[in-house]
Amino acid sequence: MSVNILLFKIALLVYLVATGLYLFDVLLRRERIGRIARWVLVGGFVVHCLALALRWFDAGQTPVSSPHEALSFFAWAIVGCYLLFDLRYRLAIIGAFVCPVAVVLMIVSSAMPKQLREPNPLLDSWWFPVHVSLAFAGYAIFALACVAGIMYLLQERMLKGKHFTGLYFRLPSLDILDNINARCLSFGFPLMTMGIISGAVWANAAWGDYWRWDPKETWALLTWFLYAALLHGRLTIGWRGRRAAIFAIIGFCCLLISFFVVNAMTDTEHSFRALQGVPMVTPR
Numbered sequence: 471m472s473v474n475i476l477l478f479k480i481a482l483l484v485y486l487v488a489t490g491l492y493l494f495d496v497l498l499r500r501e502r503i504g505r506i507a508r509w510v511l512v513g514g515f516v517v518h519c520l521a522l523a524l525r526w527f528d529a530g531q532t533p534v535s536s537p538h539e540a541l542s543f544f545a546w547a548i549v550g551c552y553l554l555f556d557l558r559y560r561l562a563i564i565g566a567f568v569c570p571v572a573v574v575l576m577i578v579s580s581a582m583p584k585q586l587r588e589p590n591p592l593l594d595s596w597w598f599p600v601h602v603s604l605a606f607a608g609y610a611i612f613a614l615a616c617v618a619g620i621m622y623l624l625q626e627r628m629l630k631g632k633h634f635t636g637l638y639f640r641l642p643s644l645d646i647l648d649n650i651n652a653r654c655l656s657f658g659f660p661l662m663t664m665g666i667i668s669g670a671v672w673a674n675a676a677w678g679d680y681w682r683w684d685p686k687e688t689w690a691l692l693t694w695f696l697y698a699a700l701l702h703g704r705l706t707i708g709w710r711g712r713r714a715a716i717f718a719i720i721g722f723c724c725l726l727i728s729f730f731v732v733n734a735m736t737d738t739e740h741s742f743r744a745l746q747g748v749p750m751v752t753p754r
Contacts, residue, residue: 474528475584477521478542482576484514485549489573492566496640504562508553511565515553518546529586532599534606536587541579543602544729545572547610555614559650563640567617597672604665608658609725612697615654616722619715622647626712648710651718655704659697666690689728696721 491507494500522543525533533539552568621641628638641647669690670680681687700717703709709717 472524472528474521474524477517477524478576479580481514481518481521482573482580484510484517485545485569485573485576488514488565489569492562492569495562496566496637499636499640501562504565507562507565507569508556511549511569512553515546515549518542518549522546531594532602534602536582536584538579538582538584540729541575541582543606544609545575545579547606548572548575548613551607551610551614555650555653559642559646561642561646563642564614564617564621564650567621568614571613571617595672595675597668597675601665601668601672604661604668608662608665609729611654611658611661612718612722612725615651615658615718618647618650618654619718622651622715623712623719644711648714651714652704652710654718655697655701659701662694662697666694686728689724693721693724693728696724 488507488511491503491510495504495507522533525539525542529535529539534543548568549572552565556565622644625638625641625644625647628634629644642650669687673682674680696717700709700714700721703717704714
């Protein structure tokens, strides 16, 4: 077993422990458990950083070209973005929603083939890590917006139904959740925009076209328009609350379709087969 895979498994184990602690914090309402969970999660994130750094060194490229690498990188980005947001909000309850997402991604990643392949020569460009980093950062922040949207809808439903469970008393107020959603949009949308632009520049350098209208690019553009509509609605029409929460959830579902379905099931330049240098059918 290579060192990077060993560190990956350790990171997964630590994330599982952190998830359990966050859930115990929600059930027992003990702030101390939440603080411990936060530091455990930080430790897992550090180990995950080392795992990805070694994988990057072994592969000779940004480790996102296979399903195993991409899922691991996605989980790492989500945890990293959550820890940054946690510096501002200090809400352990959000960790109880975010950590399970990262754990599921890591578990699925662990089930994927982990062997290294000869990298696609087209990935030997400094535009590739720039594009990938911006895109995944945007994905991760929109994942947080989706989590905040789900929490908002749960809180609102309990308020309207006057059904106050133990979870109700741990959830942040509707105003705080809406504020988190807005902040995620203000950070995630520029990152997504720069990711699309950097991808277009890289595509022109690699294939001679800025835009080829393959399924990945089409889904990315549709998702960009969705988030642009949400941003426009917030800034000009005053969209807040329930509508913004629903938009955030739908937008992230579109991102997941783009990430899981398009990358895995299409035969284009953005597919995992192409990223790993497997010959593909050239589109007409």
